[in-house]
Amino acid sequence: MWDDSLIKWLIFMFMISGDALYQLKLSLGAPANQLIDWNPSHVDPCTWSNVICDNNDQVTSVTLSGMNCSGTLSSKIGILNTLTTLTLKGNGITGEIPKEFGNLSSLSSLDLGNNRLSGEIPSSLGDLKRLQFLTLSQNNLTGAIPESLSRLQNLINILLDSNHLSGHIPEHLFQIPKYNFTGNRLNCGANFPQPCESDNSDSGASNKPKIGIIVGIVGGTIILLLFVGLLFFVCKGRHKGYKHDMFEDVAGEVDQRIAFGQLKRFAYRELQLATDNFNEKNILGQGGFGKVYKGVLQDNTKVAVKRLTDFESPGGDAAFQREVEMISVAVHRNLLRLIGFCTTPSERLLVYPFMPNLSVAYRLRERKPEEPVLDWARRKRVALGAARGLEYLHEHCNPKIIHRDVKAANVLLDEDFEAVVGDFGLAKLVDVRKTNVTTQVRGTMGHIAPEYLSTGKSSERTDVFGYGIMLLELVTGQRAIDFSRLEEEDDVLLLDHVKKLEREKRLDDIVDCNLNEHYNIQEVEMMIQVALLCTQASPEDRPAMSEVVRMLEGEGLAERWEEWQHVEDTRRQEYERLQRRFEWGDDSSYNQLAIELSGGR
Structure with a gap:
């Protein structure tokens, strides 16, 4: 509690x-x-x-x-x-x-x-x-x-x-x-x-003579600079025969096609052309790491170009390149494959395959009326596919990769509606340019594990917490935080909302109404149980993603759930007992309540 x-x-x-x-x-x-x-x-x-x-x-x-x-x-x-x-x-x-x-x-x-x-x-x-x-x-x-x-x-x-x-x-x-x-x-x-x-x-009219002098000097300097600049471009234009190109390589760009296995280094102008100069109409989405643009390469391949926005200064190409290589090695059917990248002194761009069915968040909450609802069978496949992708990042990559922003918006859907986890490793990519130890807490409110929020230290168990919230999104179709629930005197946090309904055994009230009762209530209950195990406050109590995969496949969930319920019931009863003593005016219980609530000693 x-x-x-x-x-x-x-x-x-x-x-x-x-x-x-x-x-x-x-x-x-x-x-x-x-x-x-x-x-x-x-x-x-x-x-x-x-x-x-x-x-x-x-x-x-x-x-x-x-x-x-x-x-x-x-x-x-x-x-x-x-x-x-x-x-x-x-x-x-x-x-x-x-x-x-x-x-x-x-x-x-x-x-x-x-x-x-x-x-x-x-x-x-x-x-x-x-x-x-x-x-x-x-x-x-x-x-x-x-x-x-x-x-x-x-x-x-x-x-x-x-x-x-x-x-x-x-x-x-x-x-x-x-x-x-x-x-x-x-x-x-x-x-x-x-x-x-x-x-x-020292302001107002008394400053007008000084201002006039300053304006005159600055104005004359600007006119002189404009004249010199115009003269330079005229001479340059004559020298080149007035040949102009709207899309030009950026100064300082390494304009050579370096490939790391399947990975390609793109020229900046290639991606400019592919996205119509990063036209706003081609934006697929926007998150903590930058905007994503839909693009079409010269060979008609559809791609998604992520333009990272967190790079403040030139340099760091070598470190960025090493991290890109590391991420490109993480190949799994449930992970978004990196096609290539582009670096300039001020730009970092990543190129991915285009996912025609966009994200799970889009299908749950933003789809057009004529588009089909994400049915229960597909939601189950998404849950298992995303779990397998995260398991691979945590337990089969060396070094392990921590996502740090697991949510429905970062789980994409391919042409067969298979789950593809995207944006993994981007937090590391962005932070690799930093020389100090401290980094920003990255993620989305409602999905962030409490220990990461309070200490800034992430682990694979912070991803498990975010995955648990993503499961609740799949079941309910709702956002992790929704202030509109306050109007019904309900919990703002989706986790609290679901916990309350689960304790009251109102499972049908938890399920997304868009499913129109086309779901298996036993499977819903199983997914909610896995989600609540994943979102325990203590990271040590959360299962590893390999355990999550097994539980979703029907192995070991009943025992783990029974153990968790016993601990929760004991904790709740003790809290309520101490709270009653405090409310009855037993002063000796005040310090005891504070000690109990502060955790183990």
Whole structure:
């Protein structure tokens, strides 16, 4: 029971802040080359670029200046009540400032200057008791300055210049050491008792002569550079007879066809042509490691090209190549075969066969109405095929390969609907460029084993946990985490949802309604039992994938399940006994409950 609570706590600890930041990225419309590592599959937001956390892994600072964002502000950011600094200046952000910004109770600095924000300044900003620096300059804000800002006793700098504000300025704001209200229609300036700008302000009109000089110098330099560049390209064009090609090899690319057995090194332009220059319409999916594009090679072979997004700097070709070779050796009918790869100073691409039936997740939840439901017989084959693929990675590869993101979206289906495990080894591929020991926790919330989430250490048993959740996806057709279940006062986590129904012997309520009762309830029960054995909180208690294969084939499940139920019943009864004593007011049981819940000593 306590183990379940631990899993929930670990998941929600990162989920809340990570989801808020990811929603901010989406709403801002960050360019494709920005905030690449802001991805829900990179679980810990403290490892994301431009994010700073404290020693308790609480997000304290987010700085996204000058990133050419052109979207809006997300109200979800108001969840981050540990945030002390939020800087989004110098973008093209539109829309209003959400009133939820007033929930950022720890905020000391807010800079939204030089954007295109509109609407009124929300009065909720007056709730930011710790705010010291407020910059909303050079926007399109309208209306009056809220009286609530007078309550900000710690404010030492407020810049609201160059907007369309009008009306009365709260008297208290003139007592702030540094303020600037110029460029508005406010009651300050020559015709009013108070100036629109504090004496020690170094911004606004006093800087205009300096700005003019700087602009003149920069403008002249740019014109000169453009002229020199134009002259260079004209000469180059004459020399080459004006021959241009839309798809060119990337500078620094090793343009030779090196083969490692069946593995081929592709030229970058080959993959550009195959995917129509990585056209968005050819995207098959997107995950923690990058986007996958459908492509057609010159010999009409259909392929899937995965464009890895986690490479920040040139180099590391040799290490990447070694890891690619290692993965290419892992050949099994239930593993996605690697056809080839491509490296440039800034790109890493992997080429796989195209899987015509896409992924298990697609067939369970995203299929088109005219496409057939994944029937129970095929779901059983998927379960066994994926188990055999993982067994091969764990027990027959040397060194063993740990997947680290086992889920329905990463189990693909070939033309015969056979399960093919994809994306194995990619976590290692991406991390091979790192020289330090620590790596990001990689995976998808709801599929990540608790020990991996809390320590960052993965093993084959973390894959077993993810596989168990994937089995529950197969049975239920549902996502590992679904907030819509809250509306029915049910568990957000699929694992908890299934455990509850299994204890109540409501197996039919667990099964995917799309199967229309076309399933074998005994086989459903068996698959649920295997899934619950795989998702035990302690990694030592989980079966190895070879055991999972045997249990799915009908060998040894009954004995293992009976043993697990006995342990679970004993643990549940002891927890309930201690909980009752605590609720009855037996003070001596308080420390005992804490000791019991903290685990073995």
